[in-house]
Amino acid sequence: MIEVESLTKRFGATLAVDDLSFSVSPGTVTGFLGPNGAGKSTTLRAILGLVIPDAGRTRVLGKSYAELGHPFQQVGAILETAEAHPGRSGRNHLRVLATAAGVSRARVDDVLELVGMTEAAGRRVKSYSLGMRQRLALAGALLGDPETLVLDEPANGLDPQGIRWLRDFLRMLAGEGRTVLVSSHVLAEVAQTVDHVVIIHKGRLVRQAAMREMEAMAAGAAVVRSPDAARFASLLNEAGIDAQSMGDGELSVAAPTARVGELAAANGVVLHELTAARATLEDVFLELTGDEAQ
C-alpha cells in the first residue's frame, strides 16, 4: 500500500510536484508514467523519505517511510542515482547493505543469483556496464525480500533481453502478491506488466486508470466515411458512443470497428469506409501528456 496525498514539492522556482494524490493498492503493479521532468523521481523520492515535501504527505504500508520498523525489509527501491561506490565490488556492496540492515549474508548470494550477477559479483562496480549496474541495483532492492517495491525507471540501460527479463521478473513479483510501483516514460514498456497506471504531467495527476482502460482507449477508435454521416453520428450518439465529424462525410468514432459496423448494418447506414484508427498506447500517452492536455 502506497499513498500520496496532496504532495507538493518545489525546487527553487521549479514546481516539481503539484498537489499530487494517488494510491497504489497492495498486490498490484502500478506504472507511474510521465514525460521527462514530470516529477516522477521527485514523487518516488518523497515516498521514500529522501525528498522532504513542501506540503502533503506520503505513506507506505500506512506509515511515513522513516517510521517503518525495518524499511529495507519492507520496501525495496531502485533510484536513478548510482547504487554503489565504483571502487567496491558488487558483492561487497551488497554485504555492506546486508550488514547495515541486518540481512543474512547468504541472502547476498541468493539475490546475485536471482539477478544473474553471480559471475560479475567479484569485480569492481566501476567496470560494470549500465545494465549490470541496473541489475546490481535491483539486487540491492530485493536483498531485504520486501513486500513493496518502488522502482524508478528500472529498464534504463537494459538491452532487449534485459527488458524482457525485467518484465517477466516484475510479473513474477506481482504473482507473489507484492506491490510494485514502477516508473517509466514509455507506456508501452510497462504495458504488459502493470495492472494500473498513474500518469502525471508537470507535477500534476493526469489520469489514474486500470491498464485495461488505457488499452480500450487505444484500441477503441474507428474512422468511418459515409454519405449519411450526420444521421449516423446522431445514431452513434444515441447509442452512447462519441462521434466527431471530421468533414467530408468522415467521422472519428470512439468505439471498436466491430461495434461501429454492427450499428451501421442494424440501421441500414451505407459505409464507404470503416477503419480502425491506429492509435497506439503511445498515442494515448502523448495525447494525455501533450501540452494541450493542460
Added chain:
Amino acid sequence: MTALLRAEVLKLRTTRGLYGYLIVLVVLTGLGAAGQVSTAHLFERGDPAFQRDMLSQSTVFAALIALLLGILSVTVEWRHGTITRTFLVTPRRWRVLAAKEINGFLLGVGLAILGLVVAIAVIAPVLSHDSASLHVDGAFAARVAEILLAAALWGALGAGVGTLIQHQTGAIVGAIIWVLVVETLLAALLEWAGWKGIADVLPRHALDALAGHEAGLSTAAGGAVGVAYVVVFAALGFLRVRRQDIT
C-alpha cells in the same frame, strides 16, 4: 547502531583508498620519527619527557589522516550518490551520522596505534644502540592515551566537517589548508594582537595540546575544547542533513 557501525567499517575496508592512506601513514610516520631521533642529542634521547614528545610529534600524520578519512567517509557518499541507498536502509538520518562519528573516532584510534607502533619501531632500535631504552611508565601510558584520544577526536571531527560541507574536494582541501596554513597564520596574527588565549583554542592548537605537542592549553583543557569542536560540527552537520533533499 552496532550494525551500522559494522557497515561503516566494512565500507572502509572494501575500497582501496584506505590502504593507500595506510601506506602513506607508515612512510611519513617512519620518516618523521627517524628525523626526530636522528637530530636529537644523545642526552635528550635518554630523557623520558623527550621520548614522549618524540611520540607526540611523530603521530601528527595519524591525526591528519584520521581527519581526512573521517571527512571522506561522509563525502564519498555524496560524491557517488550512495547516500541515497544509505538513507533508504536507515531513514533516521541521525543514526547514520552517529555511526559515522563513531567510525571516525575508532578510525583515529586505529591510525594512532599504527602511527605509535611505527614510531616506536623506528625509535627503539636507536635508543638500544645508545644503550638507553624507552621509559615505559605511567606518564608514558598517559601520553599514549592522549595521543590516541586526540587522533580519535580528529577522526570524529572529520566526519562532522564532511557532513557539513559534503563537497569532497572542498572539504578535503579546506581542511588541509586550515590545519596546515590558515590556523598557523591566524594564530600568529592573534598572538601579535595580544590574543594568544584565542589562538590556543583554535582546533589544531587545542588537539595538539591534548596530544602533548602544543604548549598553550593544559591537556585536559585541550581535550575539552577538542570535544566541543567535535560536538559543534556534528550538530551543524546534522542540522544540514536533517531535512535535506537527497536527489
